[in-house]
Amino acid sequence: MIRYTTGSWIIRIGISMKLYDYMGAPNPRRVKIFAAEKGLELELVNCDMSKREHKTPGFLLKNPSGKIPVLELDDGRFIAESVAICRYLEAIQPEPNLFGCDAYELGHIEATNRQLELELWTQIGTSWRNGPVVAKMHLFKQIPAAKEASDVAVHAYYQRLDEQFAADQFAAGDRYTIADITLLSAVDFASRLVRLPPDETLLNLKRWHEQVSARPSASA
Amino acid sequence: MIRYTTGSWIIRIGISMKLYDYMGAPNPRRVKIFAAEKGLELELVNCDMSKREHKTPGFLLKNPSGKIPVLELDDGRFIAESVAICRYLEAIQPEPNLFGCDAYELGHIEATNRQLELELWTQIGTSWRNGPVVAKMHLFKQIPAAKEASDVAVHAYYQRLDEQFAADQFAAGDRYTIADITLLSAVDFASRLVRLPPDETLLNLKRWHEQVSARPSASA
Numbered sequence: 477m478i479r480y481t482t483g484s485w486i487i488r489i490g491i492s493m494k495l496y497d498y499m500g501a502p503n504p505r506r507v508k509i510f511a512a513e514k515g516l517e518l519e520l521v522n523c524d525m526s527k528r529e530h531k532t533p534g535f536l537l538k539n540p541s542g543k544i545p546v547l548e549l550d551d552g553r554f555i556a557e558s559v560a561i562c563r564y565l566e567a568i569q570p571e572p573n574l575f576g577c578d579a580y581e582l583g584h585i586e587a588t589n590r591q592l593e594l595e596l597w598t599q600i601g602t603s604w605r606n607g608p609v610v611a612k613m614h615l616f617k618q619i620p621a622a623k624e625a626s627d628v629a630v631h632a633y634y635q636r637l638d639e640q641f642a643a644d645q646f647a648a649g650d651r652y653t654i655a656d657i658t659l660l661s662a663v664d665f666a667s668r669l670v671r672l673p674p675d676e677t678l679l680n681l682k683r684w685h686e687q688v689s690a691r692p693s694a695s696a
Numbered sequence: 697m698i699r700y701t702t703g704s705w706i707i708r709i710g711i712s713m714k715l716y717d718y719m720g721a722p723n724p725r726r727v728k729i730f731a732a733e734k735g736l737e738l739e740l741v742n743c744d745m746s747k748r749e750h751k752t753p754g755f756l757l758k759n760p761s762g763k764i765p766v767l768e769l770d771d772g773r774f775i776a777e778s779v780a781i782c783r784y785l786e787a788i789q790p791e792p793n794l795f796g797c798d799a800y801e802l803g804h805i806e807a808t809n810r811q812l813e814l815e816l817w818t819q820i821g822t823s824w825r826n827g828p829v830v831a832k833m834h835l836f837k838q839i840p841a842a843k844e845a846s847d848v849a850v851h852a853y854y855q856r857l858d859e860q861f862a863a864d865q866f867a868a869g870d871r872y873t874i875a876d877i878t879l880l881s882a883v884d885f886a887s888r889l890v891r892l893p894p895d896e897t898l899l900n901l902k903r904w905h906e907q908v909s910a911r912p913s914a915s916a
Contacts, residue, residue, distance in 0.1 A: 540856065541811050547803075555803040557810045564803035583767075583775040583784030590777045591761050598818065621839045636760065 492550035495561075496523040496538070498530075502665035504545040506558040507565075508696035509657045514569045521548075559589070562654055574654045588648040588655040592662065596633045600666045602626035607670060627672060634674040634681060641680035645687075652688070660688050712770035715781075716743045716758070718750075722885035724765040726778040727785075728916035729877045734789045741768075779809070782874060794874045808868040808875040812882065816853045820886045822846035827890060847892060854894040854901060861900035865907075872908070880908050 495511075495518040497504040511518050523529045523544050531542045539546045539556035546554050547561045555561050566575050576582035605616055606623035637659070647655035663685060667673035674681050688694060715731075715738040717724040731738050743749045743764050751762045759766045759776035766774050767781045775781050786795050796802035825836055826843035857879070867875035883905060887893035894901050908914060 540860075541815060549800070553800060555800070555807055557807040560803045560807035560810060563806050564799050567799035567802050579784050579787035580769070580773060580775070582787050583780045586783050587775055587777040587780035590780060594818075595761060598814075617841070617845065619839060619841045619845070621837070622842050625837065625839070640760075 494519045494521050494548040496521050496530075496535075496544045496546040496548070498523050498525045498544055500669070501525065501544060502661045503543070503558045505664075505696060506657050506661045507545050507547070507561050509661070509693045510562045510565060510574065510654065512693035512696050513572065513574060513652075513657075513691075514565055516565060516569055518547075559593075559654070559658075562657075574652075574657075576653070585648045585653050585655055588653075589658050592647065592655060592658045596630065597658065597662045599626040599629040599633070600662055600670055600672060603630060603666075603672055604670045609669065630666065630672050631675070634678055637684075638674075638678035638681040641684045646684070652691075656688050657693075660685070660694065714739045714741050714768040716741050716750075716755075716764045716766040716768070718743050718745045718764055720889070721745065721764060722881045723763070723778040725884075725916060726877050726881045727765050727767070727781050729881070729913045730782045730785060730794065730874065732913035732916050733792065733794060733872075733877075733911075734785055736785060736789055738767075779813075779874070779878075782877075794872075794877075796873070805868045805873050805875055808873075809878050812867065812875060812878045816850065817878070817882045819846040819849040819853070820882055820890055820892060823850060823886075823892055824890045829889065850886065850892050851895070854898055857904075858894075858898035858901040861904045866904070872911075876908050877913075880905070880914065 493516075495504065495507060497508070497520045499522070508518070508520075523535065523546075525544070529535060530539075530544055535546075536542055538548070538554045541556060543556065545558055545561060546556050547564065548554055555564050563575065566573070576585045603623050603626045604610060606618050606620065606626070610616065611618050644650070646652050647659045663674065674685075676682070713736075715724065715727060717728070717740045719742070728738065728740075743755065743766075745764070749755060750759075750764055755766075756762055758768070758774045761776060763776065765778055765781060766776050767784065768774055775784050783795065786793070796805045823843050823846045824830060826838050826840065826846070830836065831838050864870070866872050867879045883894065894905075896902070
C-alpha cells in the first residue's frame with residue numbers, strides 16, 4: 477500500500493523510506509513500479525511541481541539538481557535519480573532480481589536501459605520541453621527545430637523496438653527487468669502527455685506494452 | 697599495455713576482451729581509464745568513425761545503436777555503452793571498487809554519475825553536434841539555438857561543480873569512483889574539442905582536475 481503525505485501532515489505506515497513524488501511525473505513512477513515489483517512499501521511525499529517545490533532552497537539540499545524522485549532514508553540521507561534509487565532498493569531487497577545476476581547480464585541490462593534513456597527518453601524529453609504543454613508554463617525558450625528532430629528520433633526508436641520485440645519477449649531479452657520499467661514509463665509518458673504514442677501498426681511493440689501493462693506494478 | 701588492431705591484422709596479447717575504440721573519442725576513453733584503474737588489459741580494435749565504420753551493417757549487429765565503445769567477449773557476445781562495459785568489468789574484477797561498496801554508496805555514486813551524464817555530458821554533446829567541427833561533416837541539421845542553450849547549461853554546471861569541490865575531494869565524495877572518470881572525460885572532451893573549457897577562475901574544479909589528471913589512468 478502506498479500513501480501520500482501532504483505538507484507537514486504525514487501518515488506513518490511503519491516504513492522508513494520516503495519518496496518525493498508528484499502524481500503523473502514519469503521518473504518517480506519508475507521507482508514506484510520498481511518498488512512494487514520488489515514488494516517494498518514507500519511513503520510518498522508530494523512535491524508539487526506545479527508550485528515549483530522541487531526548486532526551493534530546501535529541496536535543493538535534498539537534490540542539487542532540483543528534480544524528483546528523491547529517496548529519503550531514515551538516517552536523513554538522500555538519494556536522487558530514479559535508477560540510482562532503484563539500485564539502492566535492489567541492494568537492500570535483491571529479489572526478484574531486476575538489474576542482472578551475472579557479469580554479462582549486469583552489463584547487458586545496463587546497456588539496454590541506457591540506450592532507452594539516452595536515445596528514447598531524452599528525445600521524448602526534448603519533445604516535451606519544446607511542446608505545447610510546457611510552452612504555456614513560460615519556463616524555457618522554445619526551440620521548434622529541436623522538437624521536430626526529437627519527434628522523428630522517437631518514432632525511429634519505436635520502429636527499432638518493434639523489430640526487436642519480434643524476437644524478444646522483454647526489453648533486455650527473455651525476462652522482465654529495469655529496462656522494461658524504463659520503457660513502459662517512457663512510452664506511457666510520451667503517449668499520455670507528449671502526444672507521441674507509438675504507431676498502431678507496430679504490433680510487436682504493442683504486444684510487449686500490453687504484456688507489461690498487465691502486471692500489477694504497472695498501476696503505480 | 698594496450699595495443700591497437702587494424703582491419704584483420706590483430707595483435708594477440710593473451711587477453712580475451714576486445715574494445716571497439718576510436719582515438720580521441722570520449723566514451724571509449726572512459727572504459728580505458730576504468731580498465732587502467734582495475735589493472736585490466738583490453739585489446740583495442742580501431743573503429744574508424746571518420747569512415748563511418750560504426751554505422752556499417754556489420755557493426756550494427758554488435759551494437760544496434762551504432763556507437764562505440766563496444767566490448768567483445770571471447771564467446772562472441774557483445775556489450776555496448778561505456779558505463780555498461782564498466783559494470784561488466786567491475787563484476788569480473790571487483791577491486792579497486794569504483795561503483796560503491798554498500799547500498800547507499802551504490803545509489804549515491806550512480807546518482808552522481810547520472811547527473812554528470814544527464815546534465816553535463818548531454819549538454820556538451822548538444823554543443824558538439826551543433827558546433828563548427830560537426831557542421832563541416834554535414835551529418836545533422838544544425839540548431840544554433842540549441843547550442844546557445846547548452847553552452848549556458850555547461851558553464852552553469854561547471855559553477856555547481858566548483859562549489860561542490862570546495863568541500864569534496866572527488867566527484868562522489870571522498871574517494872575516486874566512476875563519477876570522476878565520467879567528469880574527467882567530459883571536461884577534457886569539452887575543453888579539447890568543443891571549445892568549452894571551465895573558466896580559469898573555478899579554482900576548486902581546477903584543483904580536482906589536476907588531481908585526477910595526475911593518475912596514471914588519465915593517460916588512457
